[in-house]
Amino acid sequence: xxxxxxxxxxxxxxxxxxxxxxxxxxxxxxxxxxxxxxxxxxxxxxxxxxxxxxxxxxxxxxxxxxxxxxxxxxxxxxxxxxxxxxxxxxxxxxxxxxxxxxxxxxxxxxxxxxxxxxxxxxxxxxxxxxxxxxxxxxxxxxxxxxxxxxxxxxxxxxxxxxxxxxxxxxxxxxxxxxxxxxxxxxxxxxxxxxxxxxxxxxxxxxxxxxxxxxxxxxxxxxxxxxxxxxxxxxxxxxxxxxxxxxxxxxxxxxxxxxxxxxxxxxxxxxxxxxxxxxxxxxxxxxxxxxxxxxxxxxxxxxxxxxxxxxxxxxxxxxxxxxxxxxxxxxxxxxxxxxxxxxxxxxxxxxxxxxxxxx
Amino acid sequence: xxxxxxxxxxxxxxxxxxxxxxxxxxxxxxxxxxxxxxxxxxxxxxxxxxxxxxxxxxxxxxxxxxxxxxxxxxxxxxxxxxxxxxxxxxxxxxxxxxxxxxxxxxxxxxxxxxxxxxxxxxxxxxxxxxxxxxxxxxxxxxxxxxxxxxxxxxxxxxxxxxxxxxxxxxxxxxxxxxxxxxxxxxxxxxxxxxxxxxxxxxxxxxxxxxxxxxxxxxxxxxxxxxxxxxxxxxxxxxxxxxxxxxxxxxxxxxxxxxxxxxxxxxxxxxxxxxx
Numbered sequence: 001x002x003x004x005x006x007x008x009x010x011x012x013x014x015x016x017x018x019x020x021x022x023x024x025x026x027x028x029x030x031x032x033x034x035x036x037x038x039x040x041x042x043x044x045x046x047x048x049x050x051x052x053x054x055x056x057x058x059x060x061x062x063x064x065x066x067x068x069x070x071x072x073x074x075x076x077x078x079x080x081x082x083x084x085x086x087x088x089x090x091x092x093x094x095x096x097x098x099x100x101x102x103x104x105x106x107x108x109x110x111x112x113x114x115x116x117x118x119x120x121x122x123x124x125x126x127x128x129x130x131x132x133x134x135x136x137x138x139x140x141x142x143x144x145x146x147x148x149x150x151x152x153x154x155x156x157x158x159x160x161x162x163x164x165x166x167x168x169x170x171x172x173x174x175x176x177x178x179x180x181x182x183x184x185x186x187x188x189x190x191x192x193x194x195x196x197x198x199x200x201x202x203x204x205x206x207x208x209x210x211x212x213x214x215x216x217x218x219x220x221x222x223x224x225x226x227x228x229x230x231x232x233x234x235x236x237x238x239x240x241x242x243x244x245x246x247x248x249x250x251x252x253x254x255x256x257x258x259x260x261x262x263x264x265x266x267x268x269x270x271x272x273x274x275x276x277x278x279x280x281x282x283x284x285x286x287x288x289x290x291x292x293x294x295x296x297x298x299x300x301x302x303x304x305x306x307x308x309x310x311x312x313x314x315x316x317x318x319x320x321x322x323x324x325x326x327x328x329x330x331x332x333x334x335x336x337x338x339x340x341x342x343x344x345x346x347x348x349x350x351x352x353x354x355x356x357x358x
Numbered sequence: 359x360x361x362x363x364x365x366x367x368x369x370x371x372x373x374x375x376x377x378x379x380x381x382x383x384x385x386x387x388x389x390x391x392x393x394x395x396x397x398x399x400x401x402x403x404x405x406x407x408x409x410x411x412x413x414x415x416x417x418x419x420x421x422x423x424x425x426x427x428x429x430x431x432x433x434x435x436x437x438x439x440x441x442x443x444x445x446x447x448x449x450x451x452x453x454x455x456x457x458x459x460x461x462x463x464x465x466x467x468x469x470x471x472x473x474x475x476x477x478x479x480x481x482x483x484x485x486x487x488x489x490x491x492x493x494x495x496x497x498x499x500x501x502x503x504x505x506x507x508x509x510x511x512x513x514x515x516x517x518x519x520x521x522x523x524x525x526x527x528x529x530x531x532x533x534x535x536x537x538x539x540x541x542x543x544x545x546x547x548x549x550x551x552x553x554x555x556x557x558x559x560x561x562x563x564x565x566x567x568x569x570x571x572x573x574x575x576x577x578x579x580x581x582x583x584x585x586x587x588x589x590x591x592x593x594x595x596x597x598x599x600x601x602x603x604x605x606x607x608x609x610x611x612x613x614x615x616x617x618x619x620x621x622x623x624x625x626x627x628x629x630x631x632x633x
Contacts, residue, residue, distance in 0.1 A: 059532050079535040086536045092529035096551040105547075106537035157537060 004209050005035040008071075009160065009193055010056060015065035016217075018050050025051040027217040029052055030062060033161075033195060038187050040196045040204040043214035044240070049197045052214075053163050056195060057086050069160075080315050084161040085154035089169060091146045093138040099125075099149050100134035106157040121188075124152040127186070128295075144175045161193040168203065176182065201241045205229060213237050234347045235278040245321050249279040257346055260296050264339070268346040278347045283311070283324040285343035294336020300329045380611075386604035399605035408589065408606070415586035416613075418500075419569035422507040426515040426564050427557070429508070434516055435549075438523035449520070453466045458515045464577050467506050471497040471578065498580030506574040514563040522556025523549070566614055586610060 016028040026048040033039050041049035047072045054060045055067065058079035066075045071250075074082060094102050101108075103124055125131055128148035134142075138149060147167060154162055164183075168176045184207050187194045198204055204211050205225040213220040213236075214230060221233040232238035235246045249259035254269035259279050271277060291297045299315035307309075309324045314335060321337060329335055390396045403409075437448055455463060468476045478496045485494065496502060526549065534548045572587030579585070584592075590610070593603030 052598040056563070057532075059535075078540075080538045080540055084536075086533070088529045089532060090527070090529060092527060094530065094533070094548060094552075096548075096554075104533070109538045109543060109547075153537065154532075319621060348366075 004037045007035050008032040009035045011068040013066045015055060015062045015067060017055060017060055018063045024217055029219050033193060036191055036193055037209050038194045038207060039210045040198060040208040041212050041214060042170055042198060042201060042204040044165045044199055047214040048217040049214050050165055053165055053195060053197050057163050058082050058085055083159055084163055085157055085159040086163040087154050087167045088152050089165045091150040093146055095139050099136045099138060102138060102149055103152045103156050107152060120156060124156055128152045134203060143170050161195060164194060164196045166198055232280060232345065235280060238280040243322060245281045247279045247319055251275040251277045251278050251346060264344055266344040266346060267341050276349055278349055280345040280347060281339055281343060283322040285339060286321060286323045287338050288325050288327055289336035289337045289338055291334045295338045297334060297336050300331050300333045300335060303328060303331055383604045383607050385599050387608045399602050403603060403605055403609060411584055411589055412586050415569055418504060419565050422504060422511060422568045423561055423564045425476050426507050430512060430515040430519050432522050434519035437520055452513055460510060460618060461512060461573060464506055464574055468577050471502055485539040487611050497578060502578040503575050503583060506578045507568050507571060511564040511568055515560040518556045521554050526552055558621045562618060565617060570610060
């Protein structure tokens with residue numbers, strides 16, 4: 001993903017949003033977005049991701065802080081004067097206009113000559129794979145097709161940034177996967193910035209250059225998909241991105257953590273001695289062994305076949321582990337579990353706001 | 359299959375109270391007093407006296423509809439904005455008159471506009487301050503009837519407009535802004551076109567009762583000021599010429615059907631929502 005340029009395109013500086021003087025949708029955050037970046041705001045509903053997007057679009061004004069676009073303050077600039085365009089969650093197409101006029105809407109407002117409008121709309125219809133759909137009425141289109149019209153309409157104004165608010169949420173799984181690939185390709189071909197909002201961690205992992213994990217109006221972690229998955233900053237991120245076993249533990253000293261009533265060697269340090277921590281272990285990082293050979297032993301509670309692997313719940317004295325393995329064990333069977341030090345992730349209990357380095 | 363049976367009471371009701379009367383009106387209009395077939399009733403209607411009353415009725419109903427639209431649209435648009443204090447109270451104020459009997463409301467106007475009524479005496483007092491001695495009469499004229507019609511039918515314009523405007527998806531308006539539309543463009547290119555089904559049903563709901571009214575014109579217009587509804591009433595209740603009255607009723611029905619047909623062409627998109 002070396003196409004991403006290092007210059008900041010958008011800067012959010014101490015931006016927060018409080019609705020009706022009481023609901024704090026977004027605590028003051030600092031975030032920059034680079035040129036040509038595919039950045040995803042990821043989090044559960046109510047985490048502030050859509051609010052952040054709407055602040056960038058200009059539909060909301062921040063309660064505190066400033067928003068810069070290419071270094072210029074655009075905090076008070078109305079949406080129609082910003083060089084960003086939005087693809088709305090429910091598409092928000094103009095039902096009184098046909099496909100052609102929906103896409104041409106922005107160009108008509110700019111009073112572009114008919115020949116240019118024609119050329120542009122034809123081009124965009126081709127880009128989103130809807131050649132020849134111009135004359136159709138929008139409410140006769142399928143969800144996937146409406147989605148494409150919404151994307152074409154937003155791209156007609158040649159924005160620097162495309163904002164996408166859970167654009168694939170209403171589509172079925174197969175179509176969603178196809179559109180993920182298409183959107184990513186489109187972003188790279190057009191060479192513009194995409195800011196993408198979703199609650200679907202898998203979608204975020206597969207499309208983004210950068211993921212911003214949010215919760216309760218705070219940014220929890222900013223990083224590449226690999227970073228966020230492999231090195232979650234706290235238990236929330238670990239739990240939200242993929243599946244995890246999260247246990248309470250005590251950091252005895254550097255590189256030694258206690259949980260399940262025994263010490264485990266790990267690779268983390270700098271937590272101090274006897275510090276309370278969260279221990280996170282991915283289900284696929286747990287190795288099944290003979291009962292006496294493992295670090296802990298437990299009894300298989302359930303086995304579910306998931307296609308590539310089996311998902312097993314294994315009850316030990318202190319915890320029920322989720323284990324993903326290609327080997328199958330029987331319910332009621334006693335097994336041993338072991339984890340190599342590198343796969344034990346230690347996190348502080350407290351949740352602190354995060355800033356992006358660099 | 360047998361679900362049809364549940365509609366029976368309704369069908370019986372419609373046959374007795376809607377279909378049968380229409381058939382009766384049709385029969386009366388095509389016969390004379392002795393019951394023989396004739397087209398004389400319709401021929402008699404072509405007299406300029408009657409045609410003029412019909413044209414006056416249509417003209418007044420159109421004017422009333424236009425005034426209602428001009429008052430109700432901006433109000434409905436304002437009320438449909440989400441961030442308004444006391445919105446519920448304002449909407450209630452528009453709807454409350456509909457809870458009161460139509461006759462009562464019109465009688466209230468009668469007393470207000472009488473020569474010693476509240477409004478008339480107030481107007482005359484103000485005028486006399488400016489040295490105008492001649493007393494104005496606010497009752498029994500064109501203006502009083504129009505006033506009464508607008509007052510009575512305004513809520514019927516207001517409700518469908520408010521419904522369609524407040525149901526309008528906020529994100530559609532945001533999409534227009536996002537694509538470069540300023541406030542004026544958002545209105546002319548998106549909000550107004552999308553509200554047309556509401557406009558159409560508002561127009562229908564005001565025009566229909568307005569063109570057929572006779573109570574308002576009799577109470578506020580006096581004996582001299584007649585509308586088409588008054589003529590029909592007169593034929594049935596005073597002159598006793600049911601045949602001619604039926605012919606005129608039929609003309610009115612055709613007129614209403616035609617105007618409904620026209621409005622339906624705008625209103626057939628979903629979202630019109632009569633009430």
